[in-house]
Amino acid sequence: MEWLVSLTGAGLVMAALRDLFHTLWHPTRRGGLSRLIMSGLWRASQRVPARKRVAGLVGPLAMVTVVVMWACTIILGWAIIYWPHMPEAFSFGSGLKPAQHADLLDALYVSLVTIATLGLGDIVPTEDWLRIVAPLEALLGFALLTATVTWVLEIYPALARRRVLAIRLALLRRADPSAHQMDGPLGASLLESVATEVVRVRVDFTQYAEAYYFHDDQNHAPLASSVGYAAELAQRGQAAARPDVRLAATILAGALEALATVLDEQFLHTGGTPVEVFAAYEADHGRSLS
Structure with missing residues (x-):
């Protein structure tokens, strides 16, 4: 006994x-x-x-x-x-x-x-x-x-990368690049860099799932409220005349789809399209605090 x-x-x-x-x-x-x-x-x-x-x-x-x-x-x-x-x-x-x-x-x-x-x-x-x-x-x-110390030191860089992407998307939305600017070398470079940051955030949500339960500062463009603009940039880029811009836009669209898949499978469970997943993400993080 x-x-x-x-x-x-x-x-x-x-x-x-x-x-x-x-x-x-x-x-x-x-x-x-x-x-x-x-x-x-x-x-x-x-x-x-x-x-x-x-x-x-x-x-x-x-x-x-x-x-x-x-x-x-x-x-x-x-x-x-x-x-x-x-x-x-x-x-x-x-x-x-x-x-x-x-x-x-x-x-x-x-x-x-x-x-x-x-x-x-x-x-x-x-x-x-x-x-x-x-x-x-x-x-x-x-x-x-x-x-415990290692966990804390790992999670905050992941949160910083998420906030950098959110602020960048908010600044891009405010600048509102024209169709002429998007349909050029600058557009391809812009879309490719945004896609890279989206991939990093997607990996962070996979490796540091606890990051989802941290709220972003609502006064500085949380990712939940600005990620939809990245999808809008991808749509605009896919309609461009230059093939390099269309390629970069397709890569960004794929990165956003992968991010939506991680968010839905691990946290939201909507079973919807990327647009619906991002809307649910915003409701869970953004609009719910408005």
């Missing part, structure tokens, strides 16, 4: 590690529990009356919540591993009575002290296998901290 309880704790630890791996390091970057938490907070924020004021907090709060979930699951799992073997498999410092420190709370204390690498030494394992397992928890705590 003791080993069955310990195996249950090990299962919790493995579940947290699996979710962490799929969220941060798996090629698809699709964590199960972490995605549920993020999407749940996103949907909950849409029901808040003052959503515009809390919108910017959803993404950071979702990441913090996921990290806390990982940490709590790992701490609880390791505590359940220790619990059945207390107090006989542990050595207690002077002033502590082993019979009074054998419940789950004490196991949680040992787990928390170990994962935080505090090394207080008042309760330490004496069984050989526990003396090996306990340092592994400390290493895991260090790995969790490192993974």
Whole structure:
């Protein structure tokens, strides 16, 4: 029975590690529990009356919540591993009575002290296998901290690339290039560069799906409100006389279609055309905050 309880704790630890791996390091970057938490907070924020004021907090709060979930699951799992073997498999410092420190709370204390690498030494394992397992928890705590910092450092460059594209499209819409300007070398270069940035954003949504749950600043042209103009540029370019402009416009149209596919498959689930997907994206991010 003791080993069955310990195996249950090990299962919790493995579940947290699996979710962490799929969220941060798996090629698809699709964590199960972490995605549920993020999407749940996103949907909950849409029901808040003052959503515009809390919108910017959803993404950071979702990441913090996921990290806390990982940490709590790992701490609880390791505590359940220790619990059945207390107090006989542990050595207690002077002033502590082993019979009074054998419940789950004490196991949680040992787990928390170990994962935080505090090394207080008042309760330490004496069984050989526990003396090996306990340092592994400390290493895991260090790995969790490192993974969290890496996650934060990865997500914000992706958000910056998205915002750069959004602002560029907003500036292009304001400049409103003429048909003559589009049907020239400048038009081909412009469409090709926009297509490159769209591809980067599409890759970011694939590799960093949590970026979807970050709101852009509504005062500086969010991508959800400006991506439709990129589709308009592609349509205008495909009607140009120059073959290089038409080619660049076709590439841009393909990049936008790929972006719409990622948005729909991972987040929106409309099953519609790219135009309908971008409209749903704007409703989810842009007009809903107006």
